Amino acid sequence: MTRIFLFILFFVGVGMSSLAQQIAKTNSGRVVVLFDNGTWKYVGDKADDKGKTMTAAITAKVKVINAKVELKDAETEKLNFIKGPSAKLLKYFKHKNIVNADFNLVSKDGKVSLMIDWKVMTAEAFAYFGYIKEGSKISLELMGGKVVDLIYTEEFEPKEYEKYGFSTYKTQLNLSLEQIALLQSNIVTKATMTWTKRSEEYKITNPAYFVNELPKLMK
Numbered sequence: 499m500t501r502i503f504l505f506i507l508f509f510v511g512v513g514m515s516s517l518a519q520q521i522a523k524t525n526s527g528r529v530v531v532l533f534d535n536g537t538w539k540y541v542g543d544k545a546d547d548k549g550k551t552m553t554a555a556i557t558a559k560v561k562v563i564n565a566k567v568e569l570k571d572a573e574t575e576k577l578n579f580i581k582g583p584s585a586k587l588l589k590y591f592k593h594k595n596i597v598n599a600d601f602n603l604v605s606k607d608g609k610v611s612l613m614i615d616w617k618v619m620t621a622e623a624f625a626y627f628g629y630i631k632e633g634s635k636i637s638l639e640l641m642g643g644k645v646v647d648l649i650y651t652e653e654f655e656p657k658e659y660e661k662y663g664f665s666t667y668k669t670q671l672n673l674s675l676e677q678i679a680l681l682q683s684n685i686v687t688k689a690t691m692t693w694t695k696r697s698e699e700y701k702i703t704n705p706a707y708f709v710n711e712l713p714k715l716m717k
Contacts, residue, residue, distance in 0.1 A: 567675055568717040569605045576602040576615070577711070580689055582701025586626050587619070594619040594663060597691075597700055601707060605715040610678060612648065616667035623656040623665030628694030630654040630669055638681070639688035646677050681708035 580599035587595035598617040603610060614636075620626060635649045648671050656665040673681070685705040690697055 567678060569608050569610065569715055570717045571607070572605050572715050574603045574711045574714050576600045576613075577704060577707065579614075579702065579704050579707050580700045581703050584618070584626075584700075585698055586696060591620070597698070599691075599700070601711075603711055603715060610673045610712075610715060611670050612673055614667075614669045614671070616669065618656070618665045618667075619663065621658050621660040621663050621665060623658060623667070627656070627696065629656065630667055631694050634694065635692050636671075637688075637690040637692070638686045639690075640680065640684040641687055642684065644680065644684070646680055648673070648677070678712055682712040683709070685709060 577600065578598065579601040581596065583595045584597045587597075596619045598619075600615045600617075602613050604613060605611075618627065630650055631653050632651055633649065635647045638646045638648065640646065650669065650671050652670070654667050654669045656667050658665040686702055686708065687705065688699060689702050690699045
């Protein structure tokens with residue numbers, strides 16, 4: 499019976515490994531496994547030898563960037579990071595209430611820019627959200643509670659497509675080396691955007707985005 503039980507555990511473990519989309523480390527040093535279905539779990543919660551061994555093995559795979567990060571000129575592909583309902587739009591629209599944001603990173607001359615293409619499912623984005631002014635920010639809360647504020651240094655107005663029923667904001671902001679180090683070694687649990695007319699928290703579709711994409715800019 500014991501052999502059968504261990505046999506089943508082995509294949510459950512293999513199945514979980516095949517589902518694991520990503521691994522990442524929290525601010526406190528704990529390791530989490532991210533699955534394709536959007537769920538996650540801590541590794542090594544139990545203080546047994548097996549848990550410690552697994553934690554050590556996975557920790558060895560997590561690359562933490564320090565202040566001496568070396569960047570190369572590169573650009574990543576555009577990927578979705580935010581897609582979910584707006585609390586404000588939900589009050590007025592039953593279906594067309596989604597805010598979407600696609601991210602890609604550009605590294606040039608030792609500086610990293612985050613390009614964000616916002617798409618708001620209303621042709622009157624300015625009326626509901628206003629514009630993005632200098633000092634507007636996206637606050638990203640990391641696993642463990644630390645918050646990284648990504649601040650805009652330029653103003654961006656929406657482009658409204660009345661015929662198609664949506665608006666876009668094509669924007670850019672810069673990442674500091676400190677922010678790069680934090681984002682590259684932690685998953686994001688919350689994202690809050692501060693527009694000129696309101697702040698809203700949005701659903702994250704890709705919590706390991708920076709863990710995956712920032713290393714592509716490193717030498």
